[in-house]
Amino acid sequence: MEFLKQRIREEGRVLDGDVLKVDRFLNHQIDPHLMKEIGQAFADKFKAAGITKIVTIESSGIAPAVMAGLILDVPVIFARKKQSLTLREDLLTTEITSYTKKEKKEVYLSKKFLSSNDQVLIIDDFLAKGEAALGLCRLVEQSGANVAGIGIVIEKAFQSGRNKLDEEGYKVYSLARIASLENNVVTFVDEAAR
Numbered sequence: 001m002e003f004l005k006q007r008i009r010e011e012g013r014v015l016d017g018d019v020l021k022v023d024r025f026l027n028h029q030i031d032p033h034l035m036k037e038i039g040q041a042f043a044d045k046f047k048a049a050g051i052t053k054i055v056t057i058e059s060s061g062i063a064p065a066v067m068a069g070l071i072l073d074v075p076v077i078f079a080r081k082k083q084s085l086t087l088r089e090d091l092l093t094t095e096i097t098s099y100t101k102k103e104k105k106e107v108y109l110s111k112k113f114l115s116s117n118d119q120v121l122i123i124d125d126f127l128a129k130g131e132a133a134l135g136l137c138r139l140v141e142q143s144g145a146n147v148a149g150i151g152i153v154i155e156k157a158f159q160s161g162r163n164k165l166d167e168e169g170y171k172v173y174s175l176a177r178i179a180s181l182e183n184n185v186v187t188f189v190d191e192a193a194r
């Protein structure tokens with residue numbers, strides 16, 4: 001997705017060698033126009049897959065997921081990282097190790113929103129080691145629903161997540177694939193191959 005790659009080139013900052021900060025349009029400030037294009041790209045890719053629900057995780061997956069949900073005309077459910085007073089009904093739970101916070105956390109999804117009839121598109125902002133995406137797959141599968149695909153806004157292809165998802169047989173579609181963040185320079189997969 002050229003529009004997204006351009007924004008990453010212009011506004012992304014590399015931290016600690018393997019973390020990309022995109023807080024100007026995705027992780028803190030959100031650009032709704034860019035989110036709409038991202039949602040459209042996911043919707044175009046998965047429109048023939050019979051998607052009935054989108055599942056993401058709070059907080060940065062929500063914006064792209066909602067845009068895709070609007071275009072595919074399906075509800076969007078986000079996994080919660082904290083159990084709250086309002087989240088008391090039957091829950092699906094799994095443990096996810098947070099890439100940026102380096103800690104294990106239980107995440108929650110209410111059982112009532114998914115059933116074995118659902119074809120689910122999982123959407124997240126980043127794919128690194130695959131913890132978040134695989135955790136969301138586990139939650140969806142616990143409900144009996146099927147993971148029809150996984151949409152990722154920014155994939156760090158030099159980390160292990162993509163291989164893990166491919167090995168499990170999931171259909172993964174990433175809008176921007178980063179080959180390297182070495183020397184604080186963002187190199188995309190298609191550029192690295194040239």
Ligand code: 5GP
Nearest residue numbers: 018019020099126127128129130131132161
């Ligand atoms: P994974 O679970 O695949 O190891 O990492 C993906 C999750 O960690 C995403 O939900 C995202 O929030 C966070 N993450 C991983 N790498 C990055 C990164 O380079 N930049 C940002 N902003 N978040 C990241």
